[in-house]
Amino acid sequence: xxxxxxxxxxxxxxxxxxxxxxxxxxxxxxxxxxxxxxxxxxxxxxxxxxxxxxxxxxxxxxxxxxxxxxxxxxxxxxxxxxxxxxxxxxxxxxxxxxxxxxxxxxxxxxxxxxxxxxxxxxxxxxxxxxxxxxxxxxxxxxxxxxxxxxxxxxxxxxxxxxxxxxxxxxxxxxxxxxxxxxxxxxxxxxxxxxxxxxxxxxxxxxxxxxxxxxxxxxxxxxxxxxxxxxxxxxxxxxxxxxxxxxxxxxxxxxxxxxxxxxxxxxxxxxxxxxxxxxxxxxxxxxxxxxxxxxxxxxxxxxxxxxxxxxxxxxxxxxxxxxxxxxxxxxxxxxxxxxxxxxxxxxxxxxxxxxxxxxxxxxxxxxxxxxxxxxxxxxxxxxxxxxxxxxxxxxxxxxxxxxxxxxxxxxxxxxxxxxxxxxxxxxxxxxxxxxxxxxxxxxxxxxxxxxxxxxxxxxxxxxxxxxxxxxxxxxxxxxxxxxxxxxxxxxxxxxxxxxxxxxxxxxxxxxxxxxxxxxxxxxxxxxxxxxxxx
Numbered sequence: 001x002x003x004x005x006x007x008x009x010x011x012x013x014x015x016x017x018x019x020x021x022x023x024x025x026x027x028x029x030x031x032x033x034x035x036x037x038x039x040x041x042x043x044x045x046x047x048x049x050x051x052x053x054x055x056x057x058x059x060x061x062x063x064x065x066x067x068x069x070x071x072x073x074x075x076x077x078x079x080x081x082x083x084x085x086x087x088x089x090x091x092x093x094x095x096x097x098x099x100x101x102x103x104x105x106x107x108x109x110x111x112x113x114x115x116x117x118x119x120x121x122x123x124x125x126x127x128x129x130x131x132x133x134x135x136x137x138x139x140x141x142x143x144x145x146x147x148x149x150x151x152x153x154x155x156x157x158x159x160x161x162x163x164x165x166x167x168x169x170x171x172x173x174x175x176x177x178x179x180x181x182x183x184x185x186x187x188x189x190x191x192x193x194x195x196x197x198x199x200x201x202x203x204x205x206x207x208x209x210x211x212x213x214x215x216x217x218x219x220x221x222x223x224x225x226x227x228x229x230x231x232x233x234x235x236x237x238x239x240x241x242x243x244x245x246x247x248x249x250x251x252x253x254x255x256x257x258x259x260x261x262x263x264x265x266x267x268x269x270x271x272x273x274x275x276x277x278x279x280x281x282x283x284x285x286x287x288x289x290x291x292x293x294x295x296x297x298x299x300x301x302x303x304x305x306x307x308x309x310x311x312x313x314x315x316x317x318x319x320x321x322x323x324x325x326x327x328x329x330x331x332x333x334x335x336x337x338x339x340x341x342x343x344x345x346x347x348x349x350x351x352x353x354x355x356x357x358x359x360x361x362x363x364x365x366x367x368x369x370x371x372x373x374x375x376x377x378x379x380x381x382x383x384x385x386x387x388x389x390x391x392x393x394x395x396x397x398x399x400x401x402x403x404x405x406x407x408x409x410x411x412x413x414x415x416x417x418x419x420x421x422x423x424x425x426x427x428x429x430x431x432x433x434x435x436x437x438x439x440x441x442x443x444x445x446x447x448x449x450x451x452x453x454x455x456x457x458x459x460x461x462x463x464x465x466x467x468x469x470x471x472x473x474x475x476x477x478x479x480x481x482x483x484x485x486x487x488x489x490x491x492x493x494x495x496x497x498x499x500x501x502x503x504x505x506x507x508x509x510x511x512x513x514x515x516x517x518x519x520x521x522x523x524x525x526x527x528x529x530x531x532x533x
Contacts, residue, residue: 029155031222032166034215039148039170040177041208042104045111047178047342048185048201049137050076050316051335055324056194060120061127065468066461069317073454074262075134076313077269078255080447082142084276087150087440089143091433093231093244096147096154096223097216102245103143104209106252110136111202115195128256135255139248146439147223153427153435154222158507164424168353171345171420177204178342186335262454269448276441283434293501294429297369298438300498301422302445304372307487308418309449310456311379311480312411315341318457318473319407326390326470328398337404344412352416367499368425371417373491378414380484382407383477390474399470429502456480 025033053075057068090099113133118126152170156163181204189197225231231241238246258264277299284295316338324334359365366374389403422442430438460473 028162028166028169029220030218031155031215031220032152032169034211034218035148035152036170036173038100038104038208038212038215040173041204041211042107042144042148043174043177044181044185044204045107045201045208046079046137046141046181047338048181048204049111049114049198051182051186051320051338052189052194052197054317054320055190055335058321060117060194061124061130062121064461064466065321066458066466069321069457069461070262070454071259072317073313073451073457074259074265075138076316077265077447077449077451077454078138078259079141080145080443080450081269081272082138083146083443084142084272084437084440086142086144087146087437089244089248090147090150090223091226091435091437093225093227094241095225096151097219098225098241099143099147100151100223101209101212102248103140103145103147104205104212106136106140106249107144108140108202108205108209110134110138110140111198111205114198115202117194117198131256131259132252134259135252138255138259139252143248146443149423150427150435150439151219151223155220158428165353167420167424168349172349175342175345175349179339179346182339182342183336186333186338190333190335266451269451273444273448276444280438280441287431290503290506291431293503294507295431295438297498297501298426298429298441301368301372301425302442304376304418304487304491305422305442305445306449306452307484308372308376308379308414309446310452311383311484312415313450313453314457314477315408315411317453318460318468318476321468322399322460322470322473323404325468326399326473327401327404329401329404337408340405340408341412341415344409345416348412348416352413367495368421368502369495369498370492371421373488373495375414375418376484376488376491378410378417380481380488382410382414383481384485385410387474387478387481390470395471428507 024030054068054072057063057071058065063071086099086103090096094102110133113129113136116126116129116133118124118129149170152166153163156166181201185197185200185204187197188200231239231244233240235243258268280295280299284292284299287295320334320338323329323337327334329337356365386399386403386407389406390399393400423439426438426442427435456476460476461468462472
């Protein structure tokens, strides 16, 4: 019944927007709402599955706490690293729209396979289906994730004052989907069985695919291939476009092997990260000075990603397990607490939007680097508050559930200072010919953060094969909290210098080159907006 109401509400809303004869709806291009609904259903599926994954690993496949956290971190890191390649292929060959469509197909297949649970235990052959399901989701995310965010930006000129509002609408769709997916899939999975929860996630992804296909005319030709003739040429007797799809699908088998060896992923992240850094630096120093400085700012901002997301992503791993075992939750399934963050986003997003505007009119709005410093301070403080609350009641007493709400509250306010601001900055500061690559690089460093989250989670489990304890987890949380507060202070000190390197006074739309410089340049931040989640 709940799923039916949600489906009718959102598909009905999308149909009403499409049926309108006006080129825009509520002051924005209709294509924005196509992307809103498509991404909403994709996040429904991703977060619905994510809420159950750590429990599926520990309770169904019977991995230890430490290894489960490491697998969780490896999986989420690969979800965020593959957009680097997906963004590159979209920039050079496919265009963003076809890349998103292909990614949505792979994601749908992956979520359907997640519903095949077998008998459980690591000796069950069905675990190979599980690895393949994760692999398809990883590759599908690589094609979809960065590129759908890029299309949002392409609907508006760089100087269009509606851009930040557009990303706000987009981000709200993301979190509506995340909240509903977590509640519905989590409840079904923990109440009726894994297959029901993962199956609901699969249905959500299929709906996202349908919305994107039907909404193509409303995208106004944005995100199309840069050279359609090249895609149509045969290579090795196969149309080049189809060859790219075949290679993308085949890469899932490589990921299938990789996801089972987390140490290999760690080294790949290091090697690929150094290579990406050197490439961006090489490109930066071939550009004119202001464009070069902007790319250096991009590198500074994305370097802070692993710090924030390494802490934030404890939510689906160690914090999820802690909530299940050591929190007085009055019988509420632990997975449902994963909905707190997206619900906070929906509630607090408009408040932050108004706050940035109010501060901006008075010349008091923090710069994008300063917002990053504030984000790190809040996520670090969230763990210190949680540790204080848990220790206040004593080691033998279950942690009061109010501190779960508090840790997510502070993490959410931190997220609203970093995640939307960062993606808006990537979209604005990157040269047009590197737009998807830089967006992919942003997700890449989020991937590093997710792997760091897995390593932190492994530490809370006492090592690779260990089991989580309350005191050990709180000690780890205290350490990471204090370290992050220290880093935040350093970022806030450097923020004024970094802001100057953004050269917002000379930032122009490509079509306005040679004309007057921007009269009132906007800070490179959302109010709040795009997504890195």
